[in-house]
């Protein structure tokens with residue numbers, strides 16, 4: 561069967577996008593997900609997203625990492641909103657469902673502004689930090705992210721016994737100014753560094769912003785710029801967390817599945 565796919569990228573985090581409102585794509589076929597994401601034998605991407613109809617929301621986003629595992633994807637969700645807009649199923653504002661629950665998003669000035677789920681707490685990990693922004697993230701501050709061995713160190717922390725069996729994504733964060741950081745991320749499920757990770761930069765912004773008493777943090781990644789705004793609560797939790805940045809369609813095509 562021939563299926564039309566679309567390729568999207570959000571600050572270099574790239575996704576195969578499928579319009580699955582007619583449910584032609586079998587979401588149980590993880591072998592197919594892995595093949596489509598494969599950069600040699602398939603289309604090539606960090607993950608695959610299917611947009612589905614849902615009775616209570618504008619749409620449901622179903623996200624898979626390139627290895628077929630599932631979690632929340634911030635950049636993917638921004639791309640899914642841009643895709644839903646391209647399909648004409650939403651206006652400038654939307655309310656949709658992802659694996660971690662409901663999200664609002666706004667299309668404004670070429671960006672997609674995504675309301676992330678509330679975050680309960682930041683855990684101290686002997687000078688590093690851990691928090692869940694829809695996906696699990698380890699945060700380590702480094703002086704020079706540019707030359708840091710992100711793959712080697714990231715892989716070691718991702719598979720550390722302390723995070724087993726689920727594992728974690730790992731972010732290396734270099735402070736640039738009181739309200740600005742550079743972030744490089746090793747992603748679980750891609751098992752490599754990606755050019756940007758939305759839930760990762762959100763985690764980095766919450767940790768850095770709460771240390772510097774900033775509620776808005778500019779983010780630089782290898783794939784481009786994002787920003788994160790949030791509200792810090794007295795009990796250590798965070799709410800009204802907005803991840804803001806570009807999301808664009810790169811190309812579309814047809815593939816036999």
Ligand SMILES: N[C@@H](CCC[C@H](N)C(=O)O)C(=O)O
Pocket residue numbers: 573625629630631632633634635636695696729747748749750754756757758759760
């Ligand atoms: N790239 C994503 C994160 C995707 C999920 C992650 N790899 C995991 O399995 O936890 C993002 O933009 O948030």
